Amino acid sequence: MGQSERVSMGDTVAVRTLLVEDDRALAEVLCSELRAAGKKVVTAATVEEALDQLRQWDYDVAVMDVMLPDGSGLEVLRYISSERLPVEAIVLTGHAAVATAIEAMKLGAYDYLTKPVRMDELDLLVQKAADKASLRRETDSLRARIQRQDTVQGLVTEDPAMRALLETLDRVAQSDLPVLVQGESGTGKELVARALHQRSGRAHSPFVAVNCAAVPEQLIESELFGHERGAFTGAVNRKPGLFELAERGVIFLDEIGEIALAVQAKLLRAVESREFFRVGGTRSVRCDARVVSATNKDLHREVQSARFREDLYYRLNGVTLRLPPLRERTGDIPLLAMHFLDRFAGGRKTITRRALEKLKGYAWPGNVRELEMVIRRAAVLSGGDTIDADELPLDIRDQNWKALLRSGPTLEELERDYIQMVLKQHQGHRGRTAKALGIDVKTLYNKLRAQGQGEAENGAEA
Numbered sequence: 001m002g003q004s005e006r007v008s009m010g011d012t013v014a015v016r017t018l019l020v021e022d023d024r025a026l027a028e029v030l031c032s033e034l035r036a037a038g039k040k041v042v043t044a045a046t047v048e049e050a051l052d053q054l055r056q057w058d059y060d061v062a063v064m065d066v067m068l069p070d071g072s073g074l075e076v077l078r079y080i081s082s083e084r085l086p087v088e089a090i091v092l093t094g095h096a097a098v099a100t101a102i103e104a105m106k107l108g109a110y111d112y113l114t115k116p117v118r119m120d121e122l123d124l125l126v127q128k129a130a131d132k133a134s135l136r137r138e139t140d141s142l143r144a145r146i147q148r149q150d151t152v153q154g155l156v157t158e159d160p161a162m163r164a165l166l167e168t169l170d171r172v173a174q175s176d177l178p179v180l181v182q183g184e185s186g187t188g189k190e191l192v193a194r195a196l197h198q199r200s201g202r203a204h205s206p207f208v209a210v211n212c213a214a215v216p217e218q219l220i221e222s223e224l225f226g227h228e229r230g231a232f233t234g235a236v237n238r239k240p241g242l243f244e245l246a247e248r249g250v251i252f253l254d255e256i257g258e259i260a261l262a263v264q265a266k267l268l269r270a271v272e273s274r275e276f277f278r279v280g281g282t283r284s285v286r287c288d289a290r291v292v293s294a295t296n297k298d299l300h301r302e303v304q305s306a307r308f309r310e311d312l313y314y315r316l317n318g319v320t321l322r323l324p325p326l327r328e329r330t331g332d333i334p335l336l337a338m339h340f341l342d343r344f345a346g347g348r349k350t351i352t353r354r355a356l357e358k359l360k361g362y363a364w365p366g367n368v369r370e371l372e373m374v375i376r377r378a379a380v381l382s383g384g385d386t387i388d389a390d391e392l393p394l395d396i397r398d399q400n401w402k403a404l405l406r407s408g409p410t411l412e413e414l415e416r417d418y419i420q421m422v423l424k425q426h427q428g429h430r431g432r433t434a435k436a437l438g439i440d441v442k443t444l445y446n447k448l449r450a451q452g453q454g455e456a457e458n459g460a461e462a
Contacts, residue, residue, distance in 0.1 A: 015130040020064035088129035159329035173199040181294040183323030186369030189294035205249030213255035231280025246289035257297035340375040
């Protein structure tokens, strides 16, 4: 059996277990019972035999006695730790060996059992240890996939559309074409802009970002182009604008669709001729800055509605990079979740398969930015080293309701499904469910009865 091979048992995968025990009679009993419980068991009677097995084959769990003919089972544990093998160890000790058990736990053992061993307890412990080993393998696989990518700018993806976008980005980076990045809020438009800057010949010059939506309309012109002393009340000194500060580098105009039409005309001149006037100035200022802009609006539609200048649109739109929303690239969610978790937890925590499935089932209106915050909060709030589904600070009730609306059911079906969703939310308690629905308990009883659901089927008493 090769190192990556697993033994299939029907629809499940057998837990591959290494049993290290020199007492032949005990080893036969433990081996027989574990195999009867569906485990794939290989035995070893010495430290050397155990190490030889671990060097050759891939195990999920190692169950080992401490006292062996050629040494201590702790030597096997030290080998597992030093080689960073994805194997969880369970140590078997005598009642008097408490100190040994403590040392084993310090060396990374999953748990220990004292002899004589209860088989039901051992089997349960082996299964739990195997689950942890499986989680570690999945985590290591995700981390390896992340490491194979260029994550300098946090652009972690295996999505075909995103990979195509990054290939285009690499081709465009070395040119001076203006780039328009389109995508919903939170998809990573600024990350794309920074990647363009870093992969271009302007990487050693400034990257200057401005959120156009955050600057008041009366100040945006001064912010972009600067002003002369005395240009307006409070202008006591000359101030260079962001275009000047981005000399020989990149200026990133985020939310470009929010700029007022009056300023758009002056921005057109700056993009077109690479020169502009400061507010209150009489001499033009030349500036060599590459323009990268971003928007969550459909600028073509804005042009048709006369809210955005057509000539400016075509000047900014040298190349358009369209970022897909996270709900269209759900395959990236495990990678992104692990990327953020390692950043915020320093590689000390993992995330379960159930939690990842919950993340993949969410619609992510806030896109990657929202996912980042969810993982950051989970990393801080979770008590252990593993984040499970119920520890995610994520409320999917609204998403479930939106999914119902998209499915096109009848009004009667909508009401039935919504009542069941709220009933489940309140653990079947009809009093709290009625209150949440804004109806009295009697009305709820009548609705449930009309839906053919008796009292016994509907949870706790009010």
